[in-house]
Amino acid sequence: MANLNVAVIGRKGYGREIGKKGTESDVTFYNFKKGSATITAIEPTSYPEKLSSLFYSISVSEVAIFVVSSIDAYLGEAMIAVDTIGIENAIFVLENVSEEEIKPFLKEFRFKAHFVENPAMLREFLMETVLKKEEREAEKGTVAIDHFFNVKGVGTVVLGTVIEGSIRKHDDLRLYPLNKVVHIRSIQKHDEDFDIANKGDRVGLALKNVSVDELRRGYILSSEELDMENELKMEVAVNRYWKGEIKNGMVFHIGKWVQFIMTRYEDKFILNRSIVFKKPSSFFIAHLDSKPPRIVGKGIVK
Numbered sequence: 001m002a003n004l005n006v007a008v009i010g011r012k013g014y015g016r017e018i019g020k021k022g023t024e025s026d027v028t029f030y031n032f033k034k035g036s037a038t039i040t041a042i043e044p045t046s047y048p049e050k051l052s053s054l055f056y057s058i059s060v061s062e063v064a065i066f067v068v069s070s071i072d073a074y075l076g077e078a079m080i081a082v083d084t085i086g087i088e089n090a091i092f093v094l095e096n097v098s099e100e101e102i103k104p105f106l107k108e109f110r111f112k113a114h115f116v117e118n119p120a121m122l123r124e125f126l127m128e129t130v131l132k133k134e135e136r137e138a139e140k141g142t143v144a145i146d147h148f149f150n151v152k153g154v155g156t157v158v159l160g161t162v163i164e165g166s167i168r169k170h171d172d173l174r175l176y177p178l179n180k181v182v183h184i185r186s187i188q189k190h191d192e193d194f195d196i197a198n199k200g201d202r203v204g205l206a207l208k209n210v211s212v213d214e215l216r217r218g219y220i221l222s223s224e225e226l227d228m229e230n231e232l233k234m235e236v237a238v239n240r241y242w243k244g245e246i247k248n249g250m251v252f253h254i255g256k257w258v259q260f261i262m263t264r265y266e267d268k269f270i271l272n273r274s275i276v277f278k279k280p281s282s283f284f285i286a287h288l289d290s291k292p293p294r295i296v297g298k299g300i301v302k
Contacts, residue, residue: 003038003189003201004130005161007057007087009078010067011095015041017119018126023147023159026053029202031190032123037130038190040202041065048074051081051286051294052253052260056217058085059258059284060144060161062200063129064111065122069095071102073292080239080293083109084284091116091125108240135198141165142222142278143173143203144257148215154206155185158215162201163257164278167223169195175210176220177228177274183208218259220276228276233268234299236285241293252296255284269299277301 008015008030015021018041019032026046032039042061046053058064064082068075082090090111092102099115106113116122142164151157167173171184187194188204197203205221220226232254236246246252250265256277263269277283285296 002036002130002133002135003040004063004126004133005040005042005061005200005202006063006065006126007061007082008041008043008065008067009047009054009057009082010065010075010093011069012043012045014067014093015043018123025147026050027056027146033190034127037127038202039126039130048077048292051288054078054081055255055260055284055286056146056258058082058087059255060163061087062089063087063126064090065093066090067093067095068097068102071097071105076105076241077293077295079105079109080241080295081284083111084239084295084298086282087111089114089129091122093118093122133200137196137198138165140223141167141197141199142220142224142226143167143205145215145219145221146217146258148212150212151206156207156210156212156215158205158207158221160203160205160221160258162197162199162203164199164222165224166196166198167203167221171223173221173223176222176226176276178214178219180210180214182210182221218257218261220257224278226276226278227281228274230271230274231268232263232271232275232283232299232301234283234301236299237297239293239295239297242287242290242296244287244290244296246296250287251289253286253288254299255286256281
């Protein structure tokens with residue numbers, strides 16, 4: 001079963017055109033299944049008020065969908081965010097906007113733009129994309145956690161995305177940043193039980209040896225040894241549209257996987273809690289006090 005994660009940006013609730021509503025918070029998930037192929041649409045429910053909502057949606061997505069009814073600063077900000085993350089394909093569903101109006105704005109971005117006219121064409125495009133995906137098993141794997149809760153008779157359950165490699169039922173994984181070993185009791189993908197999940201899969205994991213009270217969004221499960229730092233010295237590629245300067249004493253946010261962490265700059269980025277990653281790595285940098293675009297750019301740790 002191959003899965004495709006897509007971020008749906010623009011008109012709130014458009015994810016219903018793709019699938020059935022699932023987990024809902026500051027991000028809302030919509031699920032679609034046809035045969036052995038599945039699509040998970042992730043909508044930033046609290047964007048543009050919260051840039052973090054947009055980051056969480058795009059950080060685990062392979063495709064971005066822009067539902068465009070007007071061309072404004074937040075559309076530009078979202079396109080910059082998608083480009084900064086490195087998503088390679090963006091689909092545009094235009095409502096009251098023509099291709100001729102939006103195409104001039106796309107020249108600065110690296111993603112490939114595709115245009116569809118209606119939800120049926122969109123679903124067809126997404127199904128063609130997911131069916132082309134090759135599932136590859138790996139010895140080790142990593143999961144980014146975005147939601148968690150207690151289920152009566154089951155215990156602690158987390159929802160998340162396999163961001164690297166593969167995980168298996170009965171694996172013992174290290175929980176970062178707690179540095180604690182937890183056991184996978186079961187794996188579900190789109191409400192079906194599986195023994196293995198691969199990169200890109202949306203999973204529900206029943207865990208042993210950890211309570212819900214110990215968890216928070218952005219925690220990472222991995223069979224690999226990952227890096228964990230409270231301070232980062234990075235090479236920063238600044239987004240050309242951001243009008244500020246990086247100065248000592250300024251407060252930023254740094255994103256990686258589903259982590260979005262406040263940091264203060266003092267010749268380096270000093271975080272208010274540990275960030276988990278694997279070297280070499282790139283990071284999303286935002287300045288929430290800026291006017292849109294709030295995306296500073298990308299930071300690199302070698």
